[in-house]
Amino acid sequence: MAITDINEYTHLTESDVEALGAELDALRREIESDRGVRDARYLRRAILAQRILEVGGRIVLLGSRNRLLWLSGTSLLSAAKIIENMELGHNVMHGQWDWMNDPEIHSTSWEWDMVCYSAHWKHSHNYIHHKYTNVLNMDHDVGYGLLRVTRDEPWQKKHAAQPLANLFLAATFEWGIGLHDLELKEYFQGIKPKEVAVPQIKDFAKKVVRQLAKDYVIFPLLSVGSARSTLTANLTANFVRNIWAYLVIFCGHFPDGAEKFTEESLVDETPGQWYLRQMLGTANFDAGPAMAFMSGNLCYQIEHHLFPDLPSNRYAEIAVRVRQLCEKYDLPYTTGSLGRQYWQTFRTINKLTLPNSMLIASSDDAPETASEKKFAELRAAATERGKRIVAAGEGKRDGLKTAIAELKLRRKALRAR
Template sequence: MAITDIQEYAHLTDSDIEELGREFDAIRREIEASRGQRDARYIRNTIRLQRGLEIGGRAVLFGSRKRPAWLLGSAMLGAAKIIENMELGHNVMHGQWDWMNDPEVHSTTWEWDNVGPSAHWKQTHNYIHHKYTNVLGMDDDVGYGLLRVTRDQRWSPFFIGNPVYNVILQMFFEYGVAIQHLELGKVAKGRVDKAEFAEKRNDVLRKIGKQVAKDYVVYPALTGPAWKSTMSANFTANVIRNVWTNMIIFCGHFPDGAEKFTKQDLENESQGQWYLRQMLGSANIDGGPVLDFMSGNLSYQIEHHLYPDLPSNRLAEIAVRVRAIAEKYDLPYTSGTLPVQYAQSWRTILKLAVPNKYLIANADDAPETASERKFGGNAVTTVDPATGRRLGLVTANAKGKRGPLALWREQRQRRRVEARVEPFVPRRHSDAADSARSA
């Protein structure tokens, strides 16, 4: 199922990983040393743009009873909220601009336009998600406690609703982010201190109250007779922001090639191994400057996970060097267009709504789930004697690719073998047993 030995999976030796770590460390040092006025100018210009869009959008909504004004105001406000959450809030709270010592753009002072309290998000995202990226049982972003996105998650009838849950999560993503820190699953099992939970819950409720009052009471009231249309425009702007944010995050974490890991990978993990896990567990989105900016530069999700606290405007130049390192070690550099990455994420969500037995491909070699076991113990890097080129994970994956028809035939043959071995155990009974064990 998920990767249990990342070094073996990556076809790298101990010395390879040490050298990989040194090369990534060198990139960090160079970028840190070169931060300066152009970076400060970038973030301040971004703040001006975002505030201009928000003020302009809210001004246009005074005429929101007319359709063109409603559409323009909703679009401007939606864009302002996207920029505030993605390029500003997300990145400022990562500490990307703390080096400026400017309290306006410091991770300790920024409170974003979102129903989730900044302090909560920094704990679940900066510490847990970025430290334990895609580690099953550690990173709650793997499915957000709601979706089945890897075959390692035991199937239950609940997951039949995977597609519906994701549509709801998209539309109200900010609420999903706010609820995530409350760890309601642990609360239901009595594994969270009641006083601690009450404090967190009250923080969330207070923040929700402020956001609801701002978007659905105060600003609509200011537009007088247009209050109803202004309220609907504000709701639309929030949905625009939520859906876009969800799309970008899912494209960075759930398309084919964004690998999952086990807790076993964390044992005595070195800095080089951490870099390697971040690289293999993330995916980029191919696009232009507009997509980069509107995604908070999370179109460079690989680079962001390698260097979460380096300025987002520098990720494009970092990406050139990271891609070169990937080629040097014959490692995958997962990247694709927004439609492709998003379609792959949705395909995973749709097909994992059903039990594994109905799926094509081996659980160790599926598009959304892979492990070192698919190489059968033969995961050693070799060198092409003709070219001197390293032949590692990318080459091994290319050799092992099979078409859908071959995968279907393999699965059919496996089922026939299973039927001969256990002819008296009905598959329906087996499913019931699995459900009982899951319960």
């Protein structure tokens, strides 16, 4: 049932894990000491590009009764909302640019263009999700309380409908994120105190009113004679942004190889083990510069989870170093095309509509979840031979990557017999 002993699962010693943590700490310090003018220039250019796209889209939509102008304006506005949400809002509120000491571009002052109230998101995402990444019953982003994405979660009748729930969540993603931290179910059950819940609900309601008024009342009314088409354009742009944000987030957290962890794994967790949990619990997808920018550089989800408050424009260069560390410590680096990563996610969501009794693999060795028990047969075979579990090669650590490869070879050989 998920990973409890991360050292045992990765086949690394305590000294290995400590050394890995030290190298990642050193990488952090290196990037922090190198932040400067080029990073600030990148951010200001990103803000300028987003504003040009939004203003351009709004102006074009003044004539949105024309089909071509509607399509052009909606496309510009969609791109602007994606950039504001992914590259600006998400990353600014992570504190990636706080070092600039600019009060307008600071994690404490930024309010993004979506119904989610920023303070709620910073609690549910920056604190809970990034501290307890993929820890069952602690990280609420594991399925968002709506989807079953690991066999470790007991099956319920509601999970039979999760293919539809998945589509609904994708289309309304900003609302799912906005409601996430409110924990309304806990409030109605009497678990969450009224004095905590009611102020949160009021803040959320105020933000929703502002967003709905802006996109569906004020801007349509400003488009004299084109109010209806502008309204549909704004609705479409929000829908496109929701789908893209959902796709990026799901491809970074639910493909094969994005592991889950038990609460016991947190007991006496060292900094090195925290780093390992981030590396094993997330996944990247392959992207060029344009797609990386439009994804908020979250195509580098592994790097983002290792260093959530370092500037996003540095993730590409950090990724090179992280790959090298994965090779050095014989760890997998989970990545693939966007299509491949989403296909694995989509397959998991649809497969887990069924109870475990109807599935083939176990919670210890399935594509979407695994534990240290996965390697029990390797350990048994090694004991019989009186040898080590895996043999990575002379001068190389015997780590998780080699163990996975050897397990596959062993099972292939057994099938062949």
